[in-house]
Amino acid sequence: MSQDSAELVNIKANPDVxxxxxxxERLSGGDMLLRALQDEGVDYIFGYPGGQALHIYDAIxxxxxxxxxxxxxxxxxxxxxxxxxxxxxxTGVVVVTSGPGVTNTITGIATAYMDSIPMVVISGxxxxxxxxxxxxxxxxxxxxxxxxxxxxFLIKSASEIPLAVKKAFxxxxxGRPGPVVIDIPKDMTDPNILYDYHYPESVNLxxxxxxxxxxxxxxxxAVNLLLQAKKPVLYAGGGVVQGNGSxxxxxxAKKLNCPVTxxxxxxxxxxxxxxxxxxxxxxxxxxxxNMAMHxxxxxxxxxxxxxxxxTNAVDKFCxxxxxxxxxxxxxxxxxxxxADVPIVGLVDLVLTSILSRIDDAFTKGVxxxxxxxxxxxxxxxxxxxxxxxxxxxxxxxxxxxxPQQVIxxxxxxxxxxxxxxxxxxxxxxxxxxxxKFDEPRKWINSGGLGTMGFGLPAAMGVKMAYPDxxxxxxxxxxxxxxxxxxxxxxxxxxxxVKVVCLNNQALGMVKQxxxxxxxxxxxxxxxxxxxxxxxxxxxxxxxxxxxVEALSELDTAMDEVFSEKNRNRLVILDVQVDRDEHVYPxxxxxxxxxxxxxxxxxxx
Amino acid sequence: xxxxxxxxxxxxxxGALSRIVGLFAQRNYNIETLSVAPTEDEELSRLxxxxxxxxxxxxxxxxxxxxxxxxxKVSDLTDGAxxxxxxxxxxxxxxxxxxxEIKRSVEIFKGRIIDVTPRMYTIxxxxxxxxxxxxxATLEKKHxxxxxxxxxxxxxxxxxxxxx
Numbered sequence: 001m002s003q004d005s006a007e008l009v010n011i012k013a014n015p016d017v018x019x020x021x022x023x024x025e026r027l028s029g030g031d032m033l034l035r036a037l038q039d040e041g042v043d044y045i046f047g048y049p050g051g052q053a054l055h056i057y058d059a060i061x062x063x064x065x066x067x068x069x070x071x072x073x074x075x076x077x078x079x080x081x082x083x084x085x086x087x088x089x090x091t092g093v094v095v096v097t098s099g100p101g102v103t104n105t106i107t108g109i110a111t112a113y114m115d116s117i118p119m120v121v122i123s124g125x126x127x128x129x130x131x132x133x134x135x136x137x138x139x140x141x142x143x144x145x146x147x148x149x150x151x152x153f154l155i156k157s158a159s160e161i162p163l164a165v166k167k168a169f170x171x172x173x174x175g176r177p178g179p180v181v182i183d184i185p186k187d188m189t190d191p192n193i194l195y196d197y198h199y200p201e202s203v204n205l206x207x208x209x210x211x212x213x214x215x216x217x218x219x220x221x222a223v224n225l226l227l228q229a230k231k232p233v234l235y236a237g238g239g240v241v242q243g244n245g246s247x248x249x250x251x252x253a254k255k256l257n258c259p260v261t262x263x264x265x266x267x268x269x270x271x272x273x274x275x276x277x278x279x280x281x282x283x284x285x286x287x288x289x290n291m292a293m294h295x296x297x298x299x300x301x302x303x304x305x306x307x308x309x310x311t312n313a314v315d316k317f318c319x320x321x322x323x324x325x326x327x328x329x330x331x332x333x334x335x336x337x338x339a340d341v342p343i344v345g346l347v348d349l350v351l352t353s354i355l356s357r358i359d360d361a362f363t364k365g366v367x368x369x370x371x372x373x374x375x376x377x378x379x380x381x382x383x384x385x386x387x388x389x390x391x392x393x394x395x396x397x398x399x400x401x402x403p404q405q406v407i408x409x410x411x412x413x414x415x416x417x418x419x420x421x422x423x424x425x426x427x428x429x430x431x432x433x434x435x436k437f438d439e440p441r442k443w444i445n446s447g448g449l450g451t452m453g454f455g456l457p458a459a460m461g462v463k464m465a466y467p468d469x470x471x472x473x474x475x476x477x478x479x480x481x482x483x484x485x486x487x488x489x490x491x492x493x494x495x496x497v498k499v500v501c502l503n504n505q506a507l508g509m510v511k512q513x514x515x516x517x518x519x520x521x522x523x524x525x526x527x528x529x530x531x532x533x534x535x536x537x538x539x540x541x542x543x544x545x546x547x548v549e550a551l552s553e554l555d556t557a558m559d560e561v562f563s564e565k566n567r568n569r570l571v572i573l574d575v576q577v578d579r580d581e582h583v584y585p586x587x588x589x590x591x592x593x594x595x596x597x598x599x600x601x602x603x604x
Numbered sequence: 605x606x607x608x609x610x611x612x613x614x615x616x617x618x619g620a621l622s623r624i625v626g627l628f629a630q631r632n633y634n635i636e637t638l639s640v641a642p643t644e645d646e647e648l649s650r651l652x653x654x655x656x657x658x659x660x661x662x663x664x665x666x667x668x669x670x671x672x673x674x675x676x677k678v679s680d681l682t683d684g685a686x687x688x689x690x691x692x693x694x695x696x697x698x699x700x701x702x703x704x705e706i707k708r709s710v711e712i713f714k715g716r717i718i719d720v721t722p723r724m725y726t727i728x729x730x731x732x733x734x735x736x737x738x739x740x741a742t743l744e745k746k747h748x749x750x751x752x753x754x755x756x757x758x759x760x761x762x763x764x765x766x767x768x
Binding site for chain 2: 142143146147150151152154156171205206207208329330331334335338
């Protein structure tokens with residue numbers, strides 16, 4: 001007996017509710033899939049049709065509640081869903097067909113996996129009786145995606161579809177979020193075979209119960225260490241953004257009057273304009289952030305995972321510091337750096353508990369070391385080599401546009417309030433360094449996988465979620481061309497993102513490494529003579545393009561991009577920037593966090 | 605570096621084993637032996653994995669196994685006293701004087717000859733890798749025709765048990 005009929009029997013036994021009995025709807029597999037997505041509250045599907053997904057697409061067509069956005073390449077669908085998820089915290093949804101449809105999503109799934117982004121990817125598969133026969137457009141999607149998903153399902157019976165959808169969203173969105181694949185053979189969505197539809201209200205997986213509150217003993221230890229530390233640093237990552245812990249992070253920093261640094265993924269989790277903010281840390285992190293880490297006596301890592309782009313040489317990492325590490329994922333703890341105090345739990349619950357224990361300690365009259373000497377030390381680093389000390393950025397006599405100046409201009413024109421997506425490379429680092437994010441979920445970038453081509457579709461996903469928001473994509477001409485076809489999608493759905501292209505006519509970050517480590521031999525990193533005219537590209541796709549070549553024109557052009565007149569238009573701002581600029585500071589390979597190249601020819 | 609034996613209870617679902625094997629490949633952990641079979645509960649399979657690693661590595665392996673959705677329980681059997689058994693079937697050339705000599709060795713090592721032809725013995729041993737290696741060392745290479753070893757199955761001693 002199915003669960004549905006069991007409930008019916010119960011209701012029938014009670015004459016008072018007899019009249020309310022509604023027989024379960026009879027739906028096909030395809031319609032059950034769409035109904036389950038509706039019941040899950042999905043508002044957008046990003047996707048691309050194909051043979052084995054056609055039953056699903058027909059079901060999409062025959063319903064009104066979910067809007068489907070047709071991309072031009074499946075990779076972009078995943079990045080759109082990803083951008084949507086990063087900006088909203090809700091799970092992004094992708095539908096694609098089998099074979100090339102799913103293999104094209106792999107980069108996007110891996111991107112979401114590395115950055116712990118909730119996403120559900122639904123893929124058509126060849127009919128069950130053809131699986132394993134090398135059928136047309138057959139790919140073992142569950143196998144191909146296995147190392148880059150949080151979990152995956154291959155539907156073996158259409159009646160499983162509602163429960164699989166429920167499980168997929170539960171797994172994708174809870175604990176450490178991540179992408180989940182549901183692979184559906186075409187015969188499971190056959191419109192002619194109907195089933196009782198029932199969407200489970202909740203799901204209980206006996207093998208999946210993320211630890212939530214943190215161990216009280218470890219929390220107590222962490223609080224004691226925080227109260228005793230003379231040189232504490234809060235090192236906050238993407239987990240604070242994902243775990244909605246920003247306000248609590250600010251509260252903790254304020255209570256302790258201690259400095260905060262963010263990882264690339266954590267930017268926005270602490271207001272960048274606050275004086276306690278040290279900026280980003282790591283390979284291209286701020287001098288003061290890296291120096292503070294290296295000299296600290298207590299590092300409290302919150303939703304961060306000691307990525308190699310942060311730590312530099314692991315054996316030289318923070319030699320004087322006790323490490324307290326809070327993360328929802330036990331595998332992140334003591335993976336790279338041994339945690340002295342590990343805490344497995346949700347950022348918001350654990351920080352709430354830590355804050356209340358600190359309050360208790362203060363009420364009991366516990367005193368702390370004076371933070372003034374630590375702040376004085378930090379100030380000396382800021383004064384010596386902080387980002388603001390680069391006098392070139394305000395030098396009006398220079399004619400070349402420095403890429404940093406473009407970010408500063410963008411920040412000014414958007415009053416620091418835009419959603420900013422980025423691609424990957426130098427422009428990404430400049431955006432991370434110079435756009436001061438005061439709020440979480442506004443900085444949308446591929447941190448872990450470093451996926452070029454992410455920026456435009458991710459910005460589109462953000463714009464779909466928040467149509468009235470200002471959404472800018474900071475990109476380079478290299479990254480931009482990796483998903484440039486989506487300009488057509490933008491026209492179809494009126495997605496008015498603004499593209500700010502830092503055009504240095506080369507693969508800037510590759511070229512920088514070649515300058516620094518390969519005797520300036522620019523192997524396969526230049527293509528200046530074959531680049532398209534991005535203004536014409538914009539126009540041919542039905543959008544607006546503006547080119548800027550002189551510093552004096554930059555602000556005016558930037559203002560035009562974000563003008564009221566262009567509010568509903570996609571505008572590409574092609575800024576011809578200095579071709580030789582490098583990103584600094586830059587960690588010296590094999591060194592500790594305090595070992596940095598500060599500018600051309602200047603090291604710590 | 606220590607040799608470890610890890611027991612895993614796993615949902616008996618299609619593709620679950622591939623996630624375990626994939627995890628070891630993906631994270632650069634080497635499996636020495638692996639055995640897997642359904643348990644008395646038809647919804648569950650039990651795996652026994654042996655591998656070598658330092659404490660930090662084994663901790664990561666254990667945590668990553670636990671992170672897989674289909675994994676129900678993970679236990680490091682080498683944390684306490686435990687029993688382990690594997691099986692080795694070995695086919696050897698046994699002719700002339702060798703027939704009696706091999707038979708004596710099999711008795712010493714508590715094996716059993718389970719199939720006989722005029723030129724061959726097929727012998728069964730129960731035990732662990734050390735025992736198997738010791739027996740093989742008694743033979744000259746030219747006498748060994750074929751060796752097949754199962755993965756090890758492990759269980760804790762005493763009252764301790766791995767269950768739901």
